[in-house]
Structure formats: structure tokens, C-alpha cells
Amino acid sequence: MHRLALLPAVFLLSALPAWSGESWPQFRGPTGQGVSDATGLPLTWSETEGVRWKTAIRGKAWSSPVVHGNQVWLTTADEEGHERAAIAVDRTSGRIVHDVKVFHVEKPQYADKFNSHGSPTPVIEDGRVYVSFGSAGTACLDTASGRVLWERRDLECNHWRGAGSSPTLWGDLLILHFDGSDQQYVVALDKRTGRTVWKTNRSVDFKDLTPEGKPIRDGDFRKAFATPLVIVHEGRPVLLSAASKATYAYDPATGRELWRIEDLKFHSGSVTPVVGHGMVYTATGLARGELWAIRLGGEGVVTDTHVAWKEKSHVPNRPSPVLAGDLLVMVHQDTGMATCLDAKTGALVWRERLPGVGNHSASPLYAEGRIYFFNENGHCPVLEAGRTFKVLAENKLEAGVMASAAVAGKALFVRTKTHLYRLEK
Numbered sequence: 001m002h003r004l005a006l007l008p009a010v011f012l013l014s015a016l017p018a019w020s021g022e023s024w025p026q027f028r029g030p031t032g033q034g035v036s037d038a039t040g041l042p043l044t045w046s047e048t049e050g051v052r053w054k055t056a057i058r059g060k061a062w063s064s065p066v067v068h069g070n071q072v073w074l075t076t077a078d079e080e081g082h083e084r085a086a087i088a089v090d091r092t093s094g095r096i097v098h099d100v101k102v103f104h105v106e107k108p109q110y111a112d113k114f115n116s117h118g119s120p121t122p123v124i125e126d127g128r129v130y131v132s133f134g135s136a137g138t139a140c141l142d143t144a145s146g147r148v149l150w151e152r153r154d155l156e157c158n159h160w161r162g163a164g165s166s167p168t169l170w171g172d173l174l175i176l177h178f179d180g181s182d183q184q185y186v187v188a189l190d191k192r193t194g195r196t197v198w199k200t201n202r203s204v205d206f207k208d209l210t211p212e213g214k215p216i217r218d219g220d221f222r223k224a225f226a227t228p229l230v231i232v233h234e235g236r237p238v239l240l241s242a243a244s245k246a247t248y249a250y251d252p253a254t255g256r257e258l259w260r261i262e263d264l265k266f267h268s269g270s271v272t273p274v275v276g277h278g279m280v281y282t283a284t285g286l287a288r289g290e291l292w293a294i295r296l297g298g299e300g301v302v303t304d305t306h307v308a309w310k311e312k313s314h315v316p317n318r319p320s321p322v323l324a325g326d327l328l329v330m331v332h333q334d335t336g337m338a339t340c341l342d343a344k345t346g347a348l349v350w351r352e353r354l355p356g357v358g359n360h361s362a363s364p365l366y367a368e369g370r371i372y373f374f375n376e377n378g379h380c381p382v383l384e385a386g387r388t389f390k391v392l393a394e395n396k397l398e399a400g401v402m403a404s405a406a407v408a409g410k411a412l413f414v415r416t417k418t419h420l421y422r423l424e425k
Contacts, residue, residue, distance in 0.1 A: 021036070021037055021038045021407075021408070021409065022067075022408055022409055023067060023068050023069075023124075023408065024036075024065070024066055024067040024068075024406040024407055024408050024413070025066055025067075025068055025123060025124050025125060025169075026066060026121065026122075026123045026124075026166070026167075026168055026169065027064055027066075027121035027123075027166040027168075027227050027272070027404065028064075028227075028272065028320065028363060028404060029406070029407065032168065032227070032229045032230075032272065033229075033274050033275070033322065033323065034274075034320065034322045034363050034364060034365050034366060034404065035322065035323070035324075035365075035366045035367070036365065036366070036367040036407040037367075038367055038368070038407050038408075038409065038410065039368060039410070040410035040425065041367055041368055041370075041407065041410060041411070041412060041425075042411075042412060042423050042424055042425050043370070043382060043392060043393045044393045044395060045395050045397075045423045046395065046396060046397075047397065047398055050423050050424060050425065051421060051422070051423060052094075052411065052422040052423070052424045053093065053094030053421070053422050054094065054419050054420075054421050054422075055089055055094040055095075055096065055419060055420045055421075056418060056419050057074065057076060057087060057415065057418070057419060057420050058076060058099075059076035059077050059078055059079070059083075059085070059118065060076075060077065060078070060079045060116050060117070060118070060417075061074070061075055061076040061077050061116045061117065061118025061119065062115070062116045062118070062119045062361070062402035062403050063075045063076075063118050063119055063120055063121045063122065063166075063403060063415075064121040064166075064403040064404045064405070064406060064415065065403070065406045065413045065414075065415050065420060066121065066122050066123065066124045066129070066406060067091060067124075067406050067407075067408040067413060068124040068125065068126070068143075069091075069126075069143075070090060070091045070092060071088050071089070071090065071091060071097070071124075071143060072088070072089040072090075072091050072406075072413055072420065073086060073087065073088050073089075073122050073124055073129045073131075073143070074086075074087055074089075074121075074122065074403075074415060074420065075087070075118040075120070075121075075122060075131050075133070076118050077116060077117035077118035077133070078117070079117075080108065080117075081105055081108030081109070081111060081117035081136070082104060082105055082106070082108060083101055083103075083104060083105075084101075084102050084103040084104075084105065084117065084118060084133045084136055084137065085099060085100060085101050085102055085118075086098070086099075086100045086102055086122065086129065086131045086139075086141055086146075087099050087100075088129075088143065088146065089420060091408070091422070094420075094422060098146035100141060100146045100148070102131060102133075102137070102139050102141070102148060102151070103133060103136055103137045103139070103151075103153070105117075105133075105136045105137075108136065109134075109135060109136070109158065109159055109162070109163075110160070110161070110162070111159075111161060111162030111163075112161040112162055115161055115162035115164065116162065116402075117133065117136070117162065117163075118133065119162065119163060119164045120132045120133065120134065120163055120164065120165060120166045120167065121166040121227075121403075121404075122166075122167075123166070123167050123168060123169050123174070124143070125169065127142065127143055127144065128140055128141065128142065128143060128149070128191070129141050129143050130167055130169070130174055130191065132163075132165075132166070132167045132176060133163060134157075134159050134162075134163025134164075134165070134178070135155070135156040135157055135158075135159060135163065135178070135180075136153075136163070137151055137152065137153040138151065138152045138155060138167070138174075138176065138189070138194070139151040139152070140174075140191065140194060150193060150194035151194065152189065152194050155176070155178060155187060156178070157178040157179070157180025157181075157182060157183050157184070157185075158180040158181045158182045158183075158219060159180050159181075159223060160180060160181040160219035160220065160222075160223045161220075161223065163225075164225030164270060165177035165178075165179065165224070165225050165226060165227055165228075166227040167227075167228075168227060168228045168229065168230065169191065170230040170237070170239070170252050171252075172190060172191050172192065173188040173189065173190070173191060173197060173252065173253075174188070174189045174190075174191045175187070175188045175189075175228045175230070175239065175252065176188075176189070176228070177224070177226065177227070177228055177241065177243070179202070179222070179223055179224035179225070179226075179243050179244060179269075180219065180222065180223055181219020181220075181222050181223050182219070182222075183201070184201065184202040184222060184224070184243060184244070185199055185200060185201045185202060186199070186200050186202075186228065186239075186241055186248075186250065186255065187199045187200075188252070188255060198254055198255035199255065200250060200255035200256070200257065202243055202246070202248070203246075203248075203257055203260065204243070204244075204245045204246040204260065204262055204264075206221065206222055206244075206245060206264075207264060220267055220268055221244060221245075221267040221268075222244050222267070223244060223267075223268055224242065224243045224244040224267075224268055224269040224270065224285075225268070225269070225270040226241070226242035226243065226269050226270055226271060226272045226273070227272045228240070228241050229241075229272060229273055229275070230252050231275050233278075233296045233297065234296075234297070236251075237251070237252050237253070238250070238251075238252070238258065238296070239251070239252040240273050240275070240280055240282075242269040242271065242272065242273055242282050242283070243269050244266075244267045244268055244269055244285060245262060245263065245264050245266065245267060245285070246260045246261060246262045246263070247260065247261050247269070247273065247280070247282040247284075247292075247294070248260045249296075258299065259297075259298045259299055259300060259301070259302045259306075260300075260301055260302070261282075261292065261294055261301070261302055261303045261306065261307065262301060262303050263284045263285070263290070263292075263303070265284075265288065266284040266285030266288070266289055266290070267285045268285050268317070269282075269283065269284070269285050270283075270317055270318050271283035271316060271317065271318070271319070271320045271321070272320045272363075273320075274320065274321055274322065274323050274328070275296075275323075276323045276343060277326075277343055277344050278295060278296055279293045279294060279295055279296060279308055279343075280293075280294045280296060281293050281294075281321060281323070281328055281343070282294060283315055283316065283317065283321075285317065288312075289315045289316075289317050290310050290311065290312045290315055291310065291311040291312075291315045291321070291328075291330070291341075292307055292309075292310050293307070293308040293309045293310070293343075293346060294306050294307060294308065295307075295308050308346070309345065309346030310346070311339070311341060311346055313339070313351075314330075314332040314335065314337045314339050314351065315330070315332070316330050316331060316332050316333050316360070317333060318333040318360070318361050319331055319333060319360050319361060319362060319363045319364065319404075320363040321363075321364075322363070322364045322365070322366045322371060323343060323366070324366045324371065324385040325343075325385070326342060326343050326344060327340050327341070327342070327343060327349060327385065327386075327387070328340070328341045328342075328343040329341075329364060329366075329371055329383075329385070330364075331354060331360045331364060331373055332360070333359055333360050333361060334359055335353065336353055336354045336356070336357075336358070336359070336360060336375065337351060337352070337353050337354075338351070338352055338353070338354050338373070338383070338389075339351045340387070340389070349387050350387070350388065350389045352389040354373055354375075354379075354381050354383075355379070355381045355391060355394050356375055356377065356379025356380070356381055356394060356396070357377060357379070358375035358376045358377030358378070358379055358400065359375060359376045360373065360374075360375045360376065361376055361401075361402045362374040362375070362401050362402060362403060362404045362405065363404045365404070365405050365407065365412075366385060367407060369384065369385050369386075370382050370383065370384060370385060370392060371383045371384075371385050372405060372412070374401035374404075374405060374414065375400070375401065376400040376401065376402060377400050378396055378397040378398060378399055378400050378401060378416060379394070379395070379396055380394075380395040380396070380397070380401070381393070381394050381395070382394075382395070397414070397416055397421065398416070398418075398419075399416035399417040399418040399419065400416060400417050401414060401415070401416050401417075402415075402417065403415040410424055410425065411423060411424040412424070
């Protein structure tokens, strides 16, 4: 099925020029939705079957691979966070062609052991790759030479538990989230020079209280880790941006806020929204999170007017959902419980526990009528994307998977905690 049939009334602006099946340019692919139109992808694999190549990647980092031309790029860091680097792997052979130390950080911010100092995923286009390490720095590299073309180290916030938001490209703008415990804003940089084009502070009133009405004593109720997403709705571009306590829509050219929905009970938004059927599907945060279907459009605070439906059970706070036609599928990070909802009504279609022991941080992937799930112990069940829960295959890699998979050609590019794989029939 063609991707535009999956997303009626909503178009993904950044995806339109690049949808060739050969490029996976950003977090969750050309559409930012974890959807691929590739065919001939592998259904089964192991350490001895279906592995075109396997390359060890140094350091500890959870960024996802991006693919363009004959290169696969990803970032890495040492466990203490002093060194931040970008690595390019030859797509055909798996050979490392660039290993560039981008930043040295004298005093790294704290990062939870669950997180890493290299979690944001790069963005790639012809000749350039853009890497971000949050407050530690953002840079643009030449993909042929690995040379750093520009860098910014003055964009800061206290990430509290480590950076996690990935950048996205829209036209000539590189758009980034900085949702910390101390300050929260969205910024757009000129991709050619790195200069600031606009910067917009989050507008929600945090009220400095927990859901129980107690004063906030830490940054968990302000920080967030979601990735920005640009779509076109009714002929105009819209930047969708999930944060703590709210999900926003901005004009990506100016940073002007168009509308927002609020839920002050929730915090630490990490799930990147998905869109379709005239709605944006957004998770409201970490504590007792819910999934909301929001009708696109409106002005100002639209919480009371544009919420079509809500789901409260087994809603993820790390892996983003995926839209497969009329079905919205998600997996809970701690229980491995997968849920399939009717995307138009929110009605439960099925809910089942996935095979394979382990938590889920990687977002699911939809391709060829299948949904691929990777968990933190290396298990990967593949499900049929249908109204009946049907497991097509169960796969296993040696090390756990924190990063979301990439697709290019007929191959899956999967980063485990230790290696990058090219999986292919």
C-alpha cells in the first residue's frame, strides 16, 4: 500500500521529496512515522542467518542509524560523556569509513544509566549530516570527508537525565527541542550556517505542582524527549511538538504557536506523535500516561474542543506508536503488551503480550503489511498488521536493542548495544 493512502488528509512535508525506499534520513524514517514502502525485507534472521554484515560500534549510545546513498551514519559517546562522536559505515561492506570526534565535553551533564550520552538520532541529506547531543552541542558534517562544517555549543538546557530529542529538517531549517528542567524551547537553525532563525519558549504554565498538588522538587515534571515532526494540513505546514504537560503546533517558518493541548497531570513526554485521518496521536507523558487523538486545526488551547478520543491502558512512554492504515499499534515499554486500536474511533481491536522477554525502548516499524518490534534483550517478533493478533516470526540478536530500526532497499539496519547489523534475505 502506498504511504499516502495510509495518511488521508495529512501529508508529511519533509517526506515528499525523499520517499524512494533507498533513504532513511532521520529518526523513524522519511515520514518520521516509522513507516516504509520497501518490499523484499527479511522476515526471519539470527546471528547466523540473514546477516549481510555486522560491525562493532564503540562506546555507549542509543541513537538510531540513518541511511543515505552508500553511507549509514550514527552517533556514539563514551560512557562518561566526555567524547561525542559521529560514525559513518559503508552501506555495502559494513566497513567504518569515518569516525569523527565532534565534541569534547569537560563537565558532562548527568545522564541516567538507562539513557546514554549519544541518544539523539542524526539527520542526513545529500552531502551533509547533522548531529546533536543536546546541550553538549549540535554540528553539521560533510559526509564525504567527515569534516565539521559548523557547530553550536551555546544552545543549552538542563536535560536532567540526559538528552533524547532528535533533530529534524524542514526546508533550510534544522529544528530541535530543548525541554529541560530549567528552560524549555524549540529552536530552528539555518542548516547552511548554523545560525538561529527563530527560538520559541514553551507557553504552558507548569504551575510548579505535582499531580497530587505538592511542590515540584526536581525536573521530571518539565523535561521531555520527543522529536519534532513537520506535516502539511489543509495546505499549510505545521510543526507538531510534544513536550511536558502539552503538545504544541507551530508555524515551522516562524516558530509562532498555532495551538496546543494541555494535560498538567502528565510529564516527561518522550513519544513522538503520529498523524493520519485528520488527527495527531500523542501520548501525554510518563506518569499514568494516556494516548490522545487530537483533531488537527484550531487556535489557542484546544484541549476542550479537539480531543476525539483517549486511551488510558498500556500507553507507552518511550516507544512511539505506528499507524498502519486504519490501525494504530503501540507497545508498552515495561510489560511488552502490544495494543491495536481503531485509529478513527479509538476502539480496542486487540491487546496481547509480545513473545520474547524484555522491555521495549525502540519504536515499532511498519513495512510490507508487517510490524517489527525490537526489545532491550534483542528479541524481535514480527506481527501481521491486521485486526487479528498474529505472530509471523520470532527473531533474536545477541545484544539488546535500544535504537529504532532503519530501512533502505531490501535491508533492515539495526543497532544493538554493541553492533550495527545489515539484515537481508
